[in-house]
Amino acid sequence: MSVTQLGMPQVRHGVGNIFETEPFPKYAERELKNEQLRANLGFATHKIRDKRAAVTGELPDWQDLRTAGSMIKQKVMANLDTYLEEFERNFTARGGHVHWARDAHEANEIALKLIQAEGVDEIIKIKSMATAESGLNEYLEENGINAIETDLAEEIVQLGDNDRPSHILVPAIHRNRTEIRDIFRKKIEGVDPNLSDDPAELAEASRFRLREKFLSTKVAVSGVNFGIAETGTMTIVESEGNGRMCLTLPETLITFMGIEKILPTVEDYEVFLQLLPRSSTGERMNPYTSTWTGVTPGDGPQNLHVILMDNGRTAALADEVGRQALHCIRCSACMNVCPVYERAGGHAYGSTYPGPIGAILSPQLGGIENEFNSTLPYASSLCGACYDACPVKINIPEVLVHLRGKDIDAKKAKKKQIPTQMDGLMFGAKKLFSSGKLMALAEKGLPMSKLVTGKDHKISKLPGLVGGWTDYRDIPEPPAQSFRNWYKKERPSETKRVAGERVDIDALIAQNKNKVAEAHAAAEVAATDKPAPKTEETK
Amino acid sequence: MSDAKAEILGRIRSSLSDHPQPAEPIRNYRKVSDKSQAEVLEMLIDRLVDYKANVFEETEETIAQRIAEQLGKSSRYVVPTGLKNEWLPEDTAARTRMVDSGNDQKSGALSLRELDAVDAVVTSSTVSCAETGTIFLTSQEDEGRRAITLVPDHHICVVPLDTVVELIPESMRRVDFNKPVTMISGPSATSDIELIRVEGVHGPRTLDVIILK
Structure with a gap:
């Protein structure tokens, strides 16, 4: 019997909200004209950046934590299949149900079936990147299920018609308080018609609107920050308490989890519990962190599901340089230091994932040749600030350059190897720069x-x-x-x-x-x- | 094995055909404190106050009086079954204690509506991390089930002095993750509107921490 060398592994890209929808320079040019967006983003990114610098600077072992975080993630990726199976075994042993989804469509379908099985037409949600990626809310709406976002910023975005998040940590940062007041006055039933634009009053209005939903809704959908393989434990970090409500009060909890979210042990979790809040909100710790390990009789949801979603993650894993993008813990530190993101804003990246990490994640999850993802790796000056800020040391500039190369290769393959103007230029430059004499001669032409x-x-x-x-x-x-x-x-x-x-x-x-x-x-x-x-x- | 599971695991193995062999993670971060107990306590209080929690230092003799004051003259409050009776003030005509059994599928547990109607909850805690100002509730008998520390608007939390440590790794060694764990760093808060921090959204808007010496 002969063994056939298959060469490059076959990769399956994902679907959903992981695509740039028009060329980045065009989109960005339009967004740049939105002065409020620029002002709000400039203010927000600088403020969070300064807070982050202060709270990471006070830790004498910050760099040791980054090193540990980076190495743990490398270990996870190298043994991903083993850890996922270990997680499934432990989560199942404690009464949870594990579902596997090849892509976003499949994940949405599984969630819909689980929700329909409970006989409800309304669910509550915790802010989740994975469900934003899969487009769950829109899918549920098409199928007659109303998904209520309970994070304040997501609530503002959801109530504001046709709005989209502009930052993964503070999704409504493009809105001013007066706009938020107007949205709340229009959309929250029974709200005080004289509601002011004081943030405390606006937060109170949200508490008023959602309290009844928390007490009466039977099904919640969440994402997850980390899943621990050795125990089957899941964890969510948050600030407002809406997460605790969704994780504690409903009867059924359905959790979307990207397959890269796994950590091997509780000892690994302690590293990320220190890295994430300081990198993300610039706080020493976020107000609330919840963990749950399967079903606890008499406390919290008795019906627990987790949907393990691939959606292009295995495609990213196949790229030896690009796979480090899967180390991302969604802190948004790279956005807050990026000169391009600060000006262009989150919408210009098209995908759920904006900023430097989005520029390397979207093309890998969705395929660089699809829609306008090929323009994303160029949405950077390669200054490297993102690499310095990343709590798990993802070398974003390295991956950006690598993906630019892939883009050129993909375009060349399409054009069947006819040398382009760029090839000519590069060939000339190579000759010139490799010879001192030729260079001197060329300079005579200055x-x-x-x-x-x-x-x-x-x-x-x-x-x-x-x-x-x-x-x-x-x-x-x-x-x-x-x-x-x-x-x-x-x-x-x-x-x-x-x-x-x-x-x-x-x-x-x-x-x-x-x-x-x-x-x-x-x-x-x-x-x-x-x-x-x-x-x-x-x- | 489901088709999807088999396929995803197959894709992972195919993607890892280069067989990466990363080194074992280096963990040079701090795992044991080198500070005195007084320094660690000072740090914890500093962090909690920074989060806008109210912090009090009491003894076994003074704690009941402190809790009575924080509850106010008129209060219906809930406690878990295992909480020390000696810490709590006597009931009065206007101040009523309710004990939650800790299992919402059995009798003796308050319904969500009842919890929503109480004024406060009093619990103990397992361990507190000074460096981050984080109090760990780990479903022990004197902490109760998760809903009782979530639905009421006012949480009075006792932190025994010997449960205060400096670092996150030190805290984690004292926590059993087999049961639900809630880590609390100040009252519920949001910065979603123009990055202005507002204390109190959905969780308890008032957090009183009593350090018990």
Whole structure:
């Protein structure tokens, strides 16, 4: 019998809200014109960023926690099948029911069947990224089930017609208090018509609206922050108490869990319990954390279900570089430090997952070739702030660059290997940069750049592919000669160094003392001799 | 095995065909406190006050008086079965104690409507983490089932001094996760509207912590 080498493993991408719906630059350009969004996001991201820096800075072992978190996640991914089966065994042994869903559709179908089996047409929900990803609320609505979001921000988004979350931690940050007051006045039955825009009063209105729902609704749907394999324990961190209500008062609890949410042991949980709140809200700890280990007679839901959802996670797992995106614990620290997210906002990423993590997660879950996901890995300046902020050290810039490569490869494969303008450019650049002599020769052509330089001493329009750069920015006028050429001329030949010879740094510093000041003075004199360049104002 | 389960496990194994062998996680973070009990207690109080909880330090002699004061003159409050009677003030015409049996499928448990109508709940606690200002309720006899510390609007929680530790890993060693666990760090709060923190949404809006020396 012969064994056939199958080559690349077959990957199954997910469905649902994991796609950029139009090219990111187009979407972002429109969002940039929304001044309220920009102002609110700028304020929010900076405030949370500062709080986060303070509470992570006070821990002497923050970097040790990050290291442990990163290594635990690597271990989880390398043994994911084993841990999932262990989790299922333990959760089932304690009276819970485990369901497996290949994609978001299947997960939604399972949830609908479980809800229908309870004979209800209304459920309460805890804010959950997994159900936002699967589009559960819309699916249930189509099937006659009303899903009530109980997190205050999700409630604001749900009550505001056709609205969408703009941040994964504070989804209604694009709304001002007066807008929220207006939404509540219009949508909450029996609310005081003179409801003010004081946040405390608005929170009170939400308490008034939802209390009865908490006391009477039989079925709740949640996501989960972590599932612990060795015990079958699930856990949710939250602030408002709506989570505790949903986890405690209904008779049936259905939990959506991405298959990557697993942790091996309780000892691993203690690491993430320290990493998540500080990275996320910038608090030492969130007000409420709940854990439940199967069914407890006489306390809480007696009918427990968990739906383990793949939806493209195994596709991400197949990529040796990209799989680290699955380490994400959904804290949103990367968004709060990202200069692109801060300006473009969460909606511009299309998918449930915005910001730097979204730019590497959506293309991997949903496929980079699908819809406009291929534009997401370019939605970054590669500054690396996200990598520094990530509590589990996901190297987001590395994955972004890797995915850009995949995008180029995918497009090339489509065009059947006909070399593109970019290929030509890159081939030329490779030759040039690998030879000092060629580079020096090319630099001799620098004065030629005067031909495309405008009167304002800037290059504002270049043709062809490189025009993509000048569409959004100017290039300053290139110098008349390169540093290499200048140095060759200026450097006295007797100072030339023999290869391998040691340099006396102190002597060199002494020798060149005051040279910088002299050079600047000389340059200034030279500049005042020249006529001033014409500017817009003097025209 | 369901088709979906077999397929997902198959996909995982196929995706891991490069057989990654990550090293065993390095855990160099702090697991044992190097602070004195006084320092740790000071830290806990600082954190709790920061979360807008009310903190009191009492002894076995003064605790009942403190609880009476926090309950106010007129109060119907609930306690779990295992809570020490000596900690609680005598009932009066206007102050009534109700004991919840801890199992809502058996008699002696308050209904959700009854819990919604009481003014307060008094419980003990298992362990408290000073560094994060977190009190752990772990379904013990003197903590009760989860609903009793959730539905009432006012939670008076006793923290015996010997249950105060500095670090999260130290706290975790004292918790049995086989039963439901609730970690509380201050009263219910939200920052969802313009990032302005508002104490009190759905959980108890007042949290009184009594450190018992």
